[in-house]
Amino acid sequence: MSRHSAQFKRRVVKDYLSGRVGGSAEVARRHDIDHGTVRKWVAAWRLHGEAAFRKKFSHYDSRFKLKVLRLMVSKDLSCRQVAAVFDIRNPGVIGIWKRQYDSGGIQALEPRPRGRPVKQPKSSVPPDSTESDETRTKEELLAELNYLRMENAYLKKLDALIRSESPKAPRRKRR
Known part of the structure; x- marks a missing residue:
């Protein structure tokens, strides 16, 4: 769950974009948040507008992850910048994708099965005994x-x- 409401985020961005207060550090101090967070919210607002602060539950497939990594390398962007472009809420996950891709290629980006793994493999089935001896x-x-x-x-x-x-x-x- 998000720590701050969408309404609060909009208020911070509007405060920053109004230009009355000097810079992200001053806006962050006024609203008692980190100035990096202010910059992230402003960048998301500029790229995606109102949709930047809606709740988002997404699972990304391997093709999308590869597209993100290719743009990051080709344009020499940071994880935070690429996250803003693709509206990925957690920029840290892009670094994880990069390490996975570097170690295992496209197969490493495939989603893994969820849930607890099976403890013991199923026993082998006896040969078919439907035939007559x-x-x-x-x-x-x-x-x-x-x-x-x-x-x-x-x-x-x-x-x-x-x-x-x-x-x-x-x-x-x-x-």
Whole structure:
């Protein structure tokens, strides 16, 4: 969530653009904010007008990120300047995109799956047993036998582990 309302940002920009007060440092001191923030808001206002202060929730695809990085390199712009041109609210993310691109190319800019990763890979599925045993080859039957033996051994070890943990100190009965 934004720290300052859109109305407050408009008031600061109008105050700066009126020219009555001297420079961004003076406007920042009057409104008790950082002078870099004033410059950023003024640049956004000049490029995008009223749309600069609307709420924006965006996810950028790899082509857009690459377009931003190419403009930054070709025009020799800073992250803050490129963010103002493309209306990206967090200029710091452009530096992250640049490091990702430098280390891994366009594939590094692709969005990653969100959420918690799967802890344990899914177990392998036993060979298809819908065919009758007479029609299957000897290798297929041996592969299924090996799979079933491994599964059986795993379940026996799991059962032994559960049994070894369950005997605890006997509880005393209350009187």
